[in-house]
Amino acid sequence: MGTKAKKPASQAPQTTPIRLTGAEIVWATLVGEGVTDVFGYPGGAILPVYDALRKFPIHHTLVRHEQGAAHMADGYARASGKVGVCIATSGPGATNLVTGIATAMLDSIPIVCITGNVSSKVLGSDAFQEVDITGITLPVTKHNFLISRAEDIAPAIRYAFQIAKSARPGPVLVDITKDAQQATAIFDFEAAKPRPVRPHPMRKIEESGLEQAAELIRNAQRPVILAGHGIIESGAMEQVRTLAERAQIPVALTLLGLGAIPASHPLNLGMMGMHGEAWVNHAIQDADLLIACGMRFDDRVTGTLSTFATKAKKIHIEVDPAEINKNVKVDVPLAGDLREVLERLLPRIPSHDRSAWLKSIDDIKGASAVRDIKNLPDLGHLYAAHVIHDIWRITGGNAIVVTDVGQHQMWEAQYYHHEQPRTLITSGGLGTMGFALPAAIGAKTACPDKEVWVIAGDGGFQMTSPELSTIAQEGIKINIAIINNGYLGMVRQWQEFFYERNYQSTPLVSPDFVKLAAAHGIEGRAVRTRAEVDEAVNQARSAPGAFLLNFMVEKEDSVYPMIPVGNALHEMIRRPEKNHVAGHEDK
Amino acid sequence: MMHTFIAYVEDLPGVLTRVASLFRRLNINIHSLTVGRSERAGLSRMTVVCEASAEAGHRIRASLFKLENVVDVDDIAQAPSVTRELALIKVAATPQSRSQIFELAEVFRARIVDLTSESLIIEMTGVESKIEGLIQILNESDGRILEVCRSGKMTMRRGQHTSRVLRAMGAVADDQPEADDLP
Numbered sequence: 001m002g003t004k005a006k007k008p009a010s011q012a013p014q015t016t017p018i019r020l021t022g023a024e025i026v027w028a029t030l031v032g033e034g035v036t037d038v039f040g041y042p043g044g045a046i047l048p049v050y051d052a053l054r055k056f057p058i059h060h061t062l063v064r065h066e067q068g069a070a071h072m073a074d075g076y077a078r079a080s081g082k083v084g085v086c087i088a089t090s091g092p093g094a095t096n097l098v099t100g101i102a103t104a105m106l107d108s109i110p111i112v113c114i115t116g117n118v119s120s121k122v123l124g125s126d127a128f129q130e131v132d133i134t135g136i137t138l139p140v141t142k143h144n145f146l147i148s149r150a151e152d153i154a155p156a157i158r159y160a161f162q163i164a165k166s167a168r169p170g171p172v173l174v175d176i177t178k179d180a181q182q183a184t185a186i187f188d189f190e191a192a193k194p195r196p197v198r199p200h201p202m203r204k205i206e207e208s209g210l211e212q213a214a215e216l217i218r219n220a221q222r223p224v225i226l227a228g229h230g231i232i233e234s235g236a237m238e239q240v241r242t243l244a245e246r247a248q249i250p251v252a253l254t255l256l257g258l259g260a261i262p263a264s265h266p267l268n269l270g271m272m273g274m275h276g277e278a279w280v281n282h283a284i285q286d287a288d289l290l291i292a293c294g295m296r297f298d299d300r301v302t303g304t305l306s307t308f309a310t311k312a313k314k315i316h317i318e319v320d321p322a323e324i325n326k327n328v329k330v331d332v333p334l335a336g337d338l339r340e341v342l343e344r345l346l347p348r349i350p351s352h353d354r355s356a357w358l359k360s361i362d363d364i365k366g367a368s369a370v371r372d373i374k375n376l377p378d379l380g381h382l383y384a385a386h387v388i389h390d391i392w393r394i395t396g397g398n399a400i401v402v403t404d405v406g407q408h409q410m411w412e413a414q415y416y417h418h419e420q421p422r423t424l425i426t427s428g429g430l431g432t433m434g435f436a437l438p439a440a441i442g443a444k445t446a447c448p449d450k451e452v453w454v455i456a457g458d459g460g461f462q463m464t465s466p467e468l469s470t471i472a473q474e475g476i477k478i479n480i481a482i483i484n485n486g487y488l489g490m491v492r493q494w495q496e497f498f499y500e501r502n503y504q505s506t507p508l509v510s511p512d513f514v515k516l517a518a519a520h521g522i523e524g525r526a527v528r529t530r531a532e533v534d535e536a537v538n539q540a541r542s543a544p545g546a547f548l549l550n551f552m553v554e555k556e557d558s559v560y561p562m563i564p565v566g567n568a569l570h571e572m573i574r575r576p577e578k579n580h581v582a583g584h585e586d587k
Numbered sequence: 588m589m590h591t592f593i594a595y596v597e598d599l600p601g602v603l604t605r606v607a608s609l610f611r612r613l614n615i616n617i618h619s620l621t622v623g624r625s626e627r628a629g630l631s632r633m634t635v636v637c638e639a640s641a642e643a644g645h646r647i648r649a650s651l652f653k654l655e656n657v658v659d660v661d662d663i664a665q666a667p668s669v670t671r672e673l674a675l676i677k678v679a680a681t682p683q684s685r686s687q688i689f690e691l692a693e694v695f696r697a698r699i700v701d702l703t704s705e706s707l708i709i710e711m712t713g714v715e716s717k718i719e720g721l722i723q724i725l726n727e728s729d730g731r732i733l734e735v736c737r738s739g740k741m742t743m744r745r746g747q748h749t750s751r752v753l754r755a756m757g758a759v760a761d762d763q764p765e766a767d768d769l770p
Binding site: 135139142146198202320321322324325 | 642646648649653
């Protein structure tokens with residue numbers, strides 16, 4: 001039952017200064033910043049703000065847990081490129097946001113979180129539902145504000161938006177005391193504009209750096225581009241593609257970089273790192289030059305640092321100077337906006353033929369091809385790889401896919417081939433289980449005309465499944481695929497490889513997800529065999545409302561290849577024999 | 588190795604916490620931190636001495652600049668500078684034993700700023716090694732140290748460190764900001 005209260009027609013932002021309550025100023029500033037959707041949960045300390053909402057043309061999605069609100073703002077931002085906004089009350093409402101804020105921080109996603117707090121007169125007295133949320137979120141926000149006067153609200157929110165979007169994006173929290181919400185002040189949107197962004201003094205490019213980089217590229221025999229999330233945030237897809245095509249350089253992607261180059265592009269090697277395909281990691285280890293674009297040499301990507309790409313010179317184009325030489329010592333650091341740097345670099349890069357290098361990579365590809373999913377042993381069970389491959393095929397590879405965290409996330413990266421940026425939405429840096437369902441709601445809100453799929457494991461899905469009610473209340477069309485193997489799959493895999501199959505606390509008893517969906521008024525069905533998959537997926541897609549598919553997959557399947565922590569990037573574990581799945585060795 | 592950073596930060600509530608919290612989450616041990624008003628309106632000047640690897644200096648400086656309230660960060664490194672610390676040292680001293688303390692203070696050019704029948708307070712300003720020296724001598728002598736209060740290091744580059752002349756001479760790295768460019 002949705003509350004479709006009459007909203008004022010969309011209007012131009014308030015331009016003449018006017019006296020408003022602090023609560024009204026919150027919304028007026030958001031409208032001025034171009035916000036059309038927010039995600040939140042009311043409470044005592046934020047009630048004045050909620051009371052003022054009906055006067056403003058902003059849609060509010062009521063969540064079921066504030067963590068969901070933060071993930072929704074995050075998914076909204078990832079799908080649209082705009083700043084996501086979430087709202088919560090004080091105390092437990094605010095603390096429930098923290099996991100979502102940390103998720104956004106680690107993946108550099110621009111969101112603004114507005115929380116209410118107790119009256120400034122009682123701050124610090126352990127009042128009811130009082131918590132020092134600015135103190136708690138210090139390490140997981142780019143910046144935060146504690147506002148106790150109505151006249152400070154608009155400047156703080158405008159500043160928050162600027163911080164969230166600028167340079168390396170990230171989350172910003174604005175904590176507003178109740179008395180500030182209730183007091184009045186003159187609202188002047190233009191006057192509330194923050195001073196211009198102070199550029200980071202260590203972010204500048206010298207001519208010599210560009211020339212050195214160009215020289216290295218011209219002379220490289222075996223170069224590889226390492227493409228990360230920064231490409232998408234900087235909007236540098238075309239520039240990276242031009243560099244790759246002109247100089248014939250193959251491109252390896254991080255998890256969050258998937259989609260920056262079309263999966264079908266002949267120079268796209270695929271994902272690198274801990275669960276990357278063998279040929280990608282071998283190419284990196286054999287390279288004589290790495291051009292790192294908008295990526296941060298995360299440990300999931302490099303393997304043991306002492307043996308990472310030892311034969312290669314490294315160029316690092318990165319907007320955050322603190323990331324340069326943090327994990328990996330590079331030869332040519334170029335601290336700047338990726339698109340701008342590439343625009344300056346490209347004129348110095350001539351075309352080049354590297355067919356010998358490309359062919360040598362192709363040869364490894366042939367020899368150590370993707371575990372051909374046709375070769376998976378036919379034990380009568382469904383495999384996650386099949387499910388994801390089929391979803392990819394049926395959706396034409398054009399859906400926005402939002403994954404949770406675990407084995408299914410890695411299989412999605414391996415088997416759903418993304419052609420466009422902002423079509424894979426996944427928690428990479430923090431690896432937050434429970435991310436998928438709420439983030440998908442945010443993504444669908446941002447892109448109502450796109451097909452949106454949740455792919456989640458049985459473990460992660462249960463963490464935020466109450467948001468099914470949000471879907472029901474909002475009437476959102478999302479297709480939900482649960483990869484249900486009865487385990488915390490990725491942890492079980494580590495126990496299989498490194499803890500002698502001691503499956504301590506990883507077998508999972510879950511509810512019947514189809515019944516759970518039905519309890520929320522959402523249709524669904526279970527799928528147990530490969531033969532049913534096509535029909536089930538199409539049934540989900542053509543259903544007018546949300547639809548949940550419970551895929552009962554092989555229980556002890558593992559993600560291959562895998563690079564154990566402590567190994568070099570080329571020392572990966574491959575599937576042992578052609579027909580191996582743990583627990584079925586006697587077959 | 589020891590790094591000394593000078594940071595100009597906005598004089599607002601919570602800024603000290605933000606800076607200290609940054610060092611903590613970079614897992615860097617702060618040896619001393621002192622902060623006070625500066626010559627620039629609305630800005631405080633912070634001197635942070637910390638233990639970190641040689642390479643970490645770049646990362647610390649880059650991370651400090653990411654904080655909204657930090658306006659300038661200078662890594663003193665080995666540049667010529669003047670460093671001072673203030674120490675107040677309360678020593679147990681009877682009328683019989685205090686003259687020896689007076690002599691020690693004279694040698695170190697410290698001052699006696701409090702005197703009672705049972706104790707006295709020595710005030711000393713100087714480099715860290717001299718203060719450490721005085722404390723050590725006091726420990727070895729008859730005087731029993733009751734309290735030590737140290738301010739932490741304050742540092743200032745010698746001369747006009749951001750002048751164009753020094754820059755042209757190559758005495759200063761190019762990525763250090765000019766004084767004139769700072770707000």
